[in-house]
Amino acid sequence: MKKKKLIILGSTGSIGQSTVKVLLRHPDRFEVKGLAAYANIDRLEEQYRLFRPDQLCVIDPVRGEELATRLKSEPVEVLFGEEEAIKLAESSSAELIVNAIVGAAGLKASLAAIKSGKSLALANKESLVTGGPLFAPLVKRYGGKILPIDSEHSAIWQALYCGKAEEIRRIIITASGGPFREFPQDRFHEITPEMALDHPTWKMGPKITVDSATLANKGLEVMEAVSLFDITIDQVSVVVHPQSIVHSMVEYVDSSIIAQMSSPDMCLPISYALFWPDRVESEFGQLDPTSMSNLTFEPPNLDKFPALSHAFEAARAGGTAPAIFNAANEEAVSMFLKKGITFTDIADVIKNGLDSIEIVSQPDLNDILEADQAARDLVLQHVG
Numbered sequence: 001m002k003k004k005k006l007i008i009l010g011s012t013g014s015i016g017q018s019t020v021k022v023l024l025r026h027p028d029r030f031e032v033k034g035l036a037a038y039a040n041i042d043r044l045e046e047q048y049r050l051f052r053p054d055q056l057c058v059i060d061p062v063r064g065e066e067l068a069t070r071l072k073s074e075p076v077e078v079l080f081g082e083e084e085a086i087k088l089a090e091s092s093s094a095e096l097i098v099n100a101i102v103g104a105a106g107l108k109a110s111l112a113a114i115k116s117g118k119s120l121a122l123a124n125k126e127s128l129v130t131g132g133p134l135f136a137p138l139v140k141r142y143g144g145k146i147l148p149i150d151s152e153h154s155a156i157w158q159a160l161y162c163g164k165a166e167e168i169r170r171i172i173i174t175a176s177g178g179p180f181r182e183f184p185q186d187r188f189h190e191i192t193p194e195m196a197l198d199h200p201t202w203k204m205g206p207k208i209t210v211d212s213a214t215l216a217n218k219g220l221e222v223m224e225a226v227s228l229f230d231i232t233i234d235q236v237s238v239v240v241h242p243q244s245i246v247h248s249m250v251e252y253v254d255s256s257i258i259a260q261m262s263s264p265d266m267c268l269p270i271s272y273a274l275f276w277p278d279r280v281e282s283e284f285g286q287l288d289p290t291s292m293s294n295l296t297f298e299p300p301n302l303d304k305f306p307a308l309s310h311a312f313e314a315a316r317a318g319g320t321a322p323a324i325f326n327a328a329n330e331e332a333v334s335m336f337l338k339k340g341i342t343f344t345d346i347a348d349v350i351k352n353g354l355d356s357i358e359i360v361s362q363p364d365l366n367d368i369l370e371a372d373q374a375a376r377d378l379v380l381q382h383v384g
C-alpha cells in the first residue's frame with residue numbers, strides 16, 4: 001500500500017506526541033517528511049531519529065542553530081523561523097499536514113496548507129477561530145480538506161454521516177466542565193495555575209488545560225464548529241458531561257441524536273483524521289459499555305464560567321470578534337500562568353477586548369492579524 005506522506009507542525013507538544021504514537025503503530029502506512037517545533041530540540045531530535053524526515057524546522061533560531069550543529073552529519077535540512085514553518089506547510093513533499101501548533105501562531109501555516117491543496121489534520125483550533133471566514137472559500141478554490149482532530153469536532157464529523165446538512169437541527173458539544181465545575185464560585189480568587197493545570201480527564205498542553213478550566217476552550221470549540229461545519233451559532237449548544245465519554249452529538253430534525261463515544265484518548269481522533277476516509281483496527285479509546293453506568297449531562301454554569309458566554313457573543317458578532325476573543329484569551333492565559341493576573345481576570349480581559357476593539361465584519365487576513373495585535377496590545381495596557 002502507498003504510504004501517506006505527512007508533515008507534523010508542533011510535533012513536540014501533547015497532540016504532536018500523540019500523533020507520533022499513532023504513526024509508530026502504523027510504520028507501513030505513513031512517511032514523515034518534516035517535523036516542526038518552537039524550541040524543544042531535544043524532543044525534536046528524538047523524533048528525527050524515529051522517522052528520519054528530510055526537513056526539521058525550529059521557530060526559535062538560536063535553538064535551531066543548536067540542532068543544526070548537532071545533526072550536521074545527518075542527511076536532514078534544519079530550517080529556522082516562522083516563515084520556514086509556513087513553507088513546510090506548503091511543501092510538495094507531503095500530501096497531509098498535521099497542525100498541532102498551539103495558539104493563533106498556527107493560522108498562517110493552516111492557510112498555507114489549504115492554499116497548496118493539501119489535507120489539513122487540524123488540532124490548532126485557533127486557526128479556525130481567528131481565520132474562520134478565510135477558510136471556506138480557500139477550501140472550495142484549492143480543493144484541500146480540513147480533517148478535525150479536536151475530539152468534539154471529530155465526534156460531530158462522524159455523527160454528520162448519519163444525515164444531510166439541511167436535516168441538522170443542532171450540534172451539541174460536550175464539555176468535561178474542567179477542574180472547577182464543583183469548586184465554590186466564592187473561592188475562585190484562590191485558584192492558582194497549579195490548580196488550573198490539574199485537569200480531571202485529559203492530559204494536554206498548559207494553554208488548552210487552562211482554557212478547559214475557564215471553559216474558554218469550549219467557547220473556542222463553539223466558534224471552531226461554526227466555521228468547520230457551516231452552521232449558525234444558534235445551532236450550537238454546550239452540555240457539561242464530566243465523564244468525557246460522549247465527545248459530542250448531532251441532533252437531527254426528527255429529534256434523533258447521534259453521539260460518538262470512546263474513552264478520552266486523543267490518539268483516537270488523531271487516527272480517524274490520519275486514516276480518513278478509512279477506519280483502522282486500533283485499541284485507542286476502547287470502551288467497555290458495562291463500565292458506563294453513570295453518564296451525566298448538565299447545562300454549563302455561565303455565572304461561574306463567563307468566558308463561554310463571551311465566546312457565544314463573539315461568534316454572534318462574527319468578523320474579527322473571534323480573533324479578538326482568542327488573542328485576548330491567549331495573552332490572559334499566559335499572564336495567569338506567570339501569576340500576573342487571577343483566574344477570574346481571564347474572562348474580564350476577554351470581555352474588555354470584545355467591548356473595546358472595533359469589529360471588522362468581512363475581514364481579510366490583514367484585518368484579522370490587526371485585530372489579533374490590537375487585542376494583545378489592549379491586554380498589556382489593561383493589565384499593565
Ligand SMILES: NC(=O)c1ccc[n+]([C@@H]2O[C@H](COP(=O)([O-])OP(=O)(O)OC[C@H]3O[C@@H](n4cnc5c(N)ncnc54)[C@H](OP(=O)(O)O)[C@@H]3O)[C@@H](O)[C@H]2O)c1
Nearest residue numbers: 010012013014015037038039040101102105123124204205
Ligand atoms: N492536547 C490536547 O489534548 C488537545 C486536544 C484538542 C485540541 N488541542 C489543540 O491542539 C493544539 C496543540 O495543543 P497541545 O496541547 O498539543 O499544545 P502543547 O503541548 O503546548 O504543544 C504545542 C506545540 O506547538 C509548538 N509551538 C509553540 N509555540 C509555537 C509557535 N509560536 N510557532 C510554532 N510552533 C509553536 C510547541 O513547540 P515546543 O514544544 O518546542 O514549545 C509544541 O510542539 C492547540 O491548538 C490545542 O487547542 C489539543
